Amino acid sequence: MRSLVVFSVFFLGLATTLSAQKINAAYRLDIRKASSPILIDGVLDEKAWEEADVATDFFMITPMDTSFARVKTDVRMSYDEDNLYLIVVNHHAVEGPYMVESLRRDFSFGKNDNFLLFMDPFEDLTNGFSFGANAAGAQWDGQMYNGGSVDLSWDNKWTSKVKNYADKWIFEAAIPFKSIRYKKGITEWGINFSRLDLKTTEKSGWAPVPRQFPSASLAYTGTLVWDNPPPDAGANISIIPYALGGVSKDFQNEGSIENRGEVGVDAKIALTSSLNLDLTVNPDFSQVEVDRQVTNLDRFELFFPERRQFFLENGDLFAGFGYTTIRPFFSRRIGLNAPIQFGARLSGKINKDWRIGAMNMQTGDVEETALPSQNFTVMALQRQVGARSNIGAIFVNKQSLNYHPDTTSENPIYSQFNRNVGLEYNLASANNMWTGKAMLLQSFAPDNTGNGFVHAANLKYAAGNLTWSWQHEYVSENYTAEVGYVPRRGFYKVNPFVGYRWFPKSEKILSHGPDGSMTLFYNTKGVHTDNNSFVSYNVRFRSQSNLATYFVYDFVKLQAPFDPTNSGNEKLPVGSDHYAFSWRTEYVSKPQSVFTYGFTTRMGGYYADGELYTLTTDLGYRFQPYVSLALNTTYNKIILPEPWGTTDYLLVGPRIDVTMTNTLFFTAFIQYNEQIDNVNLNTRFQWRFKPASDIYIVYTDNYLPDPFNVKNRSVVLKFTYWWNI
Template sequence: MVKFFQVLMVFLVFGVPSSLLAQKFNNAYKLEIKKATSDIEIDGIMDEQSWQDAEVADHFFMILPIDTSFAEVLTDVRMTYDEKNIYIFVNNYHGAPGPYMVESLRRDFSFTKNDNFLLFMDPFDDQTNGFSFGSNAAGAQWDGIMYNGGSVDLSWDNKWLSSVKNYEDRWTFEAAIPFKSIRYKKGIREWGINFSRNDLKTTEKSSWAPVPRQFPSASLAYTGNLVWDQLPPAASTNISLIPYALAGTTKNYNVGDAAGNRHEVGLDAKIALGSSLNLDLTVNPDFSQVEVDLQVTNLDRFELFFPERRQFFLENGDIFANFGYENIRPFFSRRIGLLAPIDFGARLSGKINRDWRLSAMNMQTGQVKEIGLPAQNFTVVGLQRRVFSRSNISAIFVNKESLDYTPDLSLGVLSLFSVQQEPGL
């Protein structure tokens, strides 16, 4: 046992020998991306010279119902870029006569219930983390953060443009993804990439780089390579400020009370510290724009962990969320701000280098005198170290502490490091 921990510490401190890092399964699949030779309008029409000059990715492989042949439904993909955006154009040809099949126009639709095209990119080339973008045949967008080598968190939404156009023999998808909307490793000319197509009329799922049918098409272990003709543009200053102001007045005419006024202001900020590290700041945040949860009937004795939907907590949130089990977690971000308002907070997260990921957060909540809840501070630090080709070792530190707490015995006594109250004395 002692020797095992000695070897583990060597891996953490000095890294993993290159002989233990396996080559990607689909390393031979390469798509060259060249700088655009003309301006591109996102309209779903392939009439720009840049698309004529771009290399074509076609000859997709079938994943379902079998994974031993080329796809019968034809798809071809082109990609290019300029100083601001990555562009993609896709021709999705019909595999059988009849209209396309779409179940929903909502964002982040159900993959299995729609004719759709998805892009999976690994801009860190670590086969673990990345981004996904796509659309169904009616134009509804899909986007999410990828983690754990193939999981997609669809709560993450960002700014990008897309257009879908339908023809008798095909539907087209064209999109512009800003470099500012994603994170990527500086100084590398090959990103992991794969394209996935779902066609319900033929019940066929396919991908450009072959994926065995027992794996999801999102699996980053089976990506091919997007080869840049030159290094992607260096990350420029990227600061996003989202202020808000809220005002209102209320009055109970039945009781005859005087009118009560309400006024609040707050600010969210996102600051890119390089191409792969991000700083989030918030002061008196307002989460009224967050999508509501689905109603769930809980028939067991354990509480439900609804997914985090607040944008401040989403990016690289998997570093915290992957600890524990479904019903037992050392940290659950939705507890912050559940009983008390958030005064301010900061979170630093992202890739430090190829092998290390970090997420460090400090949040301060306000006092709630009505229930005897003091101001509380939450500090969480998660660190993830890549070992071998697609494995990770992670550690987490969690501290929640009540500040300047003088207990009100009529409301119960609160532990300095717990939200549980003891009965009043």
């Protein structure tokens, strides 16, 4: 506890010391109301564009950040009562075709020639929105949080067009004021523009950004200066109904054909220009893309990110609290084993300094498992302090309704309630070089059985060459977060890290240098239980390919029985010690080629004096811009003494994306997972017949590999329509 107080005091002092005026305050772009109608056609021929100011003379971010960009980019912005307009002329510096993966929405940034807009309509240097497109016209949109992270799962209603010429490509867009949130009345927004040109391997930005940071860093935005405050979006209500029909059959258990017919509705109501209310009744997420499977050789639960649209806007207020392995709230716990009946979310900015989030979800009961209906309530509050730092609080409550405890079971499948309260301080200096966090969590459960405590803190410094960080965590044995993601309890953890990069004057190598890290765990009695340490050397080439090698030391004193094959075999005993040295290599090829590849290898010791050999490959080929092929494979060979012997696990995941237009998509994803003895086929057809309105056909099969028999099969047809009132 004392260490957390010391860290908190240090953070507050550091934030005060590093608070400063906006770094790129001198970069200003005036925006005026359009003097003529603007047609979104990718042609710069309207009078409004002739009169608009031009943002040009971009600065190079990579490979170097000390000069102007070689690739010329010109940006103009305007607006009317309904839309914010943008037109970008992306000039070519090198002859040849553009480079893209496909027309798939929310493309991979590093594998596409693209232009992106980053805007901070709150002028808090922390939250905002991103819009853009690749050179073939595929759209990109996301909500920004933590000063530079972009959640691409967030989708909204806007229109764009890309037109290609011999010497340039032009991107033009109209973003409705109803589709974004912004502070009413202010006449200056944070703004920056990012351009990636793969032929020259150059990433550039209008307002300069140091190369150690992403171009999305809101700490380095310039200023968009409005001639008048942005128009009031007016009554901003969106109704999004859906209807679906489907059939499914469980062949493995000789079940009968089951028919589905459902309707539901979502609503988005803007209470103010920066505060939004989301409502849902009988939601369905059958169109959400399936998770990519992984081979699990770990002792703890795996994490899979949230993909459901309802939970995403301002999702960082709820899901961003804590650390990646200490989350008091994880929305995928809701609706995991029971249908969601209805829900409501209030989220957004109250003013420049305060953000608020409140959520309530209700699930139905499940007769098959005797799971009662449950209510989930989450409340979050965030107050900005200093330049870009904030203090946050969270309350999470899971309550079982019509509670009838199972007195016959030592481990009932549900509890009467579980609650968490937490407080955290997030540090982000004005120049983004200092970041960190300090937090406290307390859980509450019936009869004090799940009353537990968490405290943790970290501090990171990232300059041009040197990066170092320190993190420590404490999670008590009784801490419980039934609506969270906390795979491990009852430990102390310390984790120092240091890395250094040289940037030589070389035609081949952009940067190279070592990293070193040590992660130590102790149980609550002070016994050393884990040590994961590594030293690595990393090389980034000017072609944008990457090579890294790692030498790793692992030590584990088991705190619970564990099967090292995770296959239900005999378990290693509690208290047994296991030591291992291993060598790992990672390589990712340059993204400019139509054929891309990457691989990771691992060879060395494993539990019980065994050995583990791992090979992971990622292969891709594109027939741009319409077809993208990918093949992901993981092979693990585990060699252990008896009774385990030798175990082989193969995971293969071929995928095909066909993008006939930027509104018509087909995806087929096959996964063969030897560890769980399953073949999964998931195909999804999507027609975006209007902005944010879709028709989906989703077909799913699961097979037993040997013999190749169907386990279960389903097909769903779903219709959604985004209706603005």
